[in-house]
Amino acid sequence: MQQTSPLTRAARALAPLAWTGPAVVLIAVVVVWPVVEMIKSSFQKISRFGVVQGPNGMANYTKLFEEPDFPGVMARSVIWVVAVVAVTILLSLGLAQLFNQRFPGRRLARWAMIAPWAASVLMTGIIFKWMLDPEVGLLNVVRRDLGLLDALGSTEADQLGQASTAMPWLIAVAVFVSLPFTTYALLAGLSTIPAEVYEAAKTDGASRLRTYWSITLPLLRPALIVATLINVMNVFNNFPIIWVMTHGQPGYSTATSTIFMFILKGSDIGESAAMSVVNFGMVIVLVAIFLKVSKWKNEVS
C-alpha cells in the first residue's frame, strides 16, 4: 500500500472544518460577538446618542438595582413567563389531543390554528388594543350591548388602563400567539407514539385517564420539554405585545424586564445594557432550572 502524504493526511483531518466552520463562524458573529459587546457596554458610560465616554465600573448595575421599580419588574417578568407558558402548555395539550382525533373538518381546524402564528405579533397586539379601546372597541361595544358595561369611555371600559385588568389581557394575547407553535409541537409528539402501546393498555384494561397519565404524557415528554423551553425563551423576551398594548403603563405596572430595558434605553444606554445582561442571565437561569427539574438528559438525549 502506498503511504499517504502528510499533506493529504492534514487535508483529511481538516475536512470536517469545511462542514462545521460556517456554523461556527455564524454563531461567533451572530451570537457570541453581540453578547460580548452587550456585556462590555454594561460597564461603560455611554452618552445618550451612543458615544462611549469611558469606563463606568459597576455604576450601571448599581443604578439599575437601585431603581425603585426594578424588583417589581423582575418579579413581574417571572410571573409573566410562568403564567403564559403554563396556560399555553395546558391549552395546547388539550388542543393537540383534539387535533389528533379524526373528525370532520379536522384539516380546516388545523389550518385555522395556524392563523395567530401567521399574523405578525405586532399586528395581533394592535388589533387587541383596538378591540379593547374604551370608546370604540368591539369588545366594549359587545359588553355594553349585553348590559355588562354602563357606558363607553368610562374607567370600566378601559381595561388596558389598569394593571389589574391589563395584565390578564396581555397574558391572554401572549397565550393566543404561542398556542399554534406549541400545539403543533405537541401534535408532532403525539403522532410518534405507536398505536400498539395504546392497544396493550386497552388489553390490560387501563382507564382513559390512566392511559393518558402513564403512557401519553411520558412518551410526549421530549416534545413537551422542547415546546416549553422554546416558549420560556420566547415569552421572556417578548416585547411587542406589551409595548403596543400598554407601553408598560400605568407607571411601570405592566412592564417586564424587556420593556424596562427599552425604556431605560431612552435615558441611560449603559444602564439599559446592564438590564440586558441581567435579562440574559435570567433566561439562562430559568432554562437551567427548567432543565434540572425536567431531568431532560434522561429523556431528550
Next chain:
Amino acid sequence: MSKRIAGVVTLGVAAALALSACGGESGGGDGGGADKAAGGSVTLKLVAADYGDGPTADNSGDKFWKGVVDEFQAANPGIKVDVQVINWNDIDTQVATMVQNGQMPDILQTGDYSGFVKDGLLYKVDEVLSPNTRSDLLEKFAEFGKVDGAAYGIPFVSSARALFYNKDLFTKAGVSEPPKTWDELKAAAEKLKKAGVTQPFGLPLGQEEAQGESFLWFMGNGGGYKDASGQWAIDSAQNVETFAFLKDLHAAGLTTPNPGTKDRKTVWEDFAAGKVGMVNGGPMSMPIFEKGGLTNYGVAPIPGKGGPLDTTLGVEDWIMAFNKNGHQEEIKKFFDFFYASSAAQKISDTYKLLPVTKSGIEKLSGDEKLKPFLDALPNATFYPFTDPKWSEVNTQIKQTIGGAVTGDPAKVLGAIQKVATAG
C-alpha cells in the same frame, strides 16, 4: 389679545438626531480644505426629520427640501446638497448610528442638539451663521440653543398650544364660553358630563407626551419643572396642588379614563370624533381634527388656576452643523440662504408650524388663525432640555407622571424629582 394665548409648543415629536448612512464617504477626507483646493464642487449632506405624512405624501419632507435645495443650488453652483429625510420615529436611532459609525452629516435638522455638544461634534452658531441672520432669530428661542454660554443649536421651527373646545358639545351642554380658570373648567366639564360627553376634558398623560400636558397644567398654577433660580422643582407645592386638582377631576369622571396610559394622538382622535369636550392642542392638531370630521371647534387660551396663561409652552426644533467634514463656509451659505428665503413660510403653510425669526412672524402676521399663537411666541416658556438630566427626567415623566392622577401626587412627583436631582 396676546394675553389670551397660551400655547404650548411641541413640535410633533420627540426627536433627537438622525443621520443616514448613505453615501458621502468618498468626498470626505480632510473635508473642506481639500474640496476647496480642488476648486470643484462641495457636497453637503443634510439629514432632516419628516414633518409630513411620509415619503409618498404630498407634504413629504423630501418634496419640501427638494424645493429648498433646488433654489439654493441654482444660486450657489459650487455647492451640492444631498438630502436625506427620516421619519420622527427613526431619526434618533439612525442619527445615533451615523454618529457611532463616524458618518456624520454636515447639517442635521431634528428635535434636539444638546447631546452632540458634549461629544464635541458641532460647530458653534456664530461659526456658521451670519450676524444678520443671528439677530433675526427670536431671542428666547435662540437662548435655548446655548450650552454653557455658547450657542450650538439654531432654532428651526416652533409651535404653540392652546385649548381647543368642541362648540357643538358646548352648546349641547349649555356652556356659553370656554373656561378661563380651573373652577370654570371644572364647572364646564360637569355640564358636559351631564350632557352625556364621556370625556369632558381630554387628558393625555401617557407615554407619548405626558411631559407637555403636565407642563401646561403646572404653568397654570405658577409651577414648572424648575424654579426661578433654575433648580429642579418637580415636586413643588404648586405642582403637587396642580395634580391634586387633576386627581379630583379624574375621580369625578371628568377626564379621559386612566390618563396615565393615554397617548395624545388617541385623545386628539377622540376629540375629532366628538367624544371629548376640551383638549389642549396646537396648530399641528388642526389637520387631525379636521380629518376626523370636526370643524366646529374653538380655540382659546389655556385656563390656569386664577386666569388664563400669559405664556406659551415653546417647543422648537433645531438645525445644527457638524464639524467633522469641515464644510464651514458652505454650511454658512446654506443657512443664510435658508433663513432669508420663503422656506419658513412654506413650512408654516404646509405643516402648521410656526417660524422662529422676527421676519418670519412678520410674514405670517396676516393669518388670523395663527395670530394668537404668533403673538404669544416671543414670551414662550420652554422645557429645561438643555439640562443634561432632562432626557432621563423626561423618560421618567412620560412613564410615571400619570400615576399622580390616581395615586399620591406628592409621592409620584417626589420620585421624579429624585431622578432629577440624583447623582
